[in-house]
Amino acid sequence: MSTPAVRLPRTARRPGRAAEALAGYTFLAPNLVLLGVFVLLPLVGAAVLSLQRTDGFGAGRFVGLDNYARLVGDGLFWRSTLNTALFTAVVTPLSMALGLGIAVLLNSVLPGRAFFRSVLILPMAVSGVATALMGVLVFDENSGVVDKLLRFAGLPAVPWQSGGAAAFVSVVLVTLWWRVGFNMLIYLAGLQGIGPEIYEAGKLDGASGWQAFRHLTVPMVGPSSFFLLIMNVIYSFQVFDIVFVLTGGGPRNATSVLVTYAYDTGFVTRDQGYAAAIGMVLLLVTLAFTALRWRTSRSRDLVG
Incomplete structure (x- = not known):
């Protein structure tokens, strides 16, 4: 028993x-x-x-929700929100696409790979303020390198500080120079985790270079793309230093984003309560995007 x-x-x-x-x-x-x-x-x-x-x-x-009610009728708030959304929509896909493309090149048998990696990663060691100051040296419409080269070539100079569209483009270009290296580094780490036998199997099935990239590389770096999308969007929502130093939000609020608007409201006009309301709205938008992306990403279970 x-x-x-x-x-x-x-x-x-x-x-x-x-x-x-x-x-x-x-x-x-x-x-x-x-x-x-x-x-x-x-x-x-x-x-x-x-x-x-x-x-x-x-x-x-104490005024309750009055500060939030003011946001609804604040034209400058909506202008800054639109600029922030446009900046995010331009910088995020461009920086990720450039980072992935460069990572693929540097993961191949490209001569001088170590040198190019160091050059591309170098901007990561520079602060945003220092990056913006270098951007001023390049894009200043009076003494910048770009306009000097354009005048030397007999072309008209670009009004980087006085033209709204040109100022916005200068902010985007400087940000890309600063962010592409980080994206490249994350993608490069993801690519080095892909076994060569996967690409060999693709070749045996007759896949071309583009087909291998589209159907093998892109899905395999899905976790890296998920991470970078979240990080780049959060950075774009919170961009401040490059815009503040390079354009100050001008001209005529053409490059004003939510954080620069909150800064001006809190430290120039001294309305800290309203500036805090802008910051809380930005926080809620960031959390909502992160939660939505996490729930809709098919590769989220691979991240960890």
Whole structure:
């Protein structure tokens, strides 16, 4: 006659579980404290401030959702929102496409690959402010390198600071120079994780170079594309330093984005409550996009 199995209490089966949990929380504690002090507390403070009417001096006056109601009829807010959306729609796909194309080239037997990798990654080591200052040297309409070359070639100079479209283009070009290297690096890491036997099998099936890229490379770097799409969109929503240094949001608000508008509102006109409301709207839009992309991405289960 067999002896019935005896189920031990959970604590008896894993006597070290409490100690393991305590050790885990102990290791997490410094990061959680920093996250709470430098992220959560300022976020709560900004949310409270967005419900107040302020003038930069003294305590604010609680006005509820009045600041958010003001946004609906604020033409400059909608202009900045449109500029932010257009900037995101242009920079994100271009930087990702250029990054993937360069990564494919550098992953092949291209001569001088190490040199080109270093050159493309170098902008990552430069701050956004320094990048924008270099952009000023290149695109200044009075003394910039580009306009000097155009005049030397007998072509008309481009009004990079006084023309709205030209100013927007200059911001996009400088941002691409700064962001393509990061995208290339992530894609290059993803490409190096693809086994050569996959491409050999494609060749045996008669796939051309473009077909191999379209049906093998692009799907295989899906997790990298998912990560880069989220990161590039978040960066584009929060772009500030390049726009602030390069154009200051001008001319005539042609390059004003949500963060520069919030900065001007909070530190120039001293209406911190309204600026906080702009920031909260930007935060909600960013979270909504990230959640939507996470739910709709077919490659999300491969990320981790």
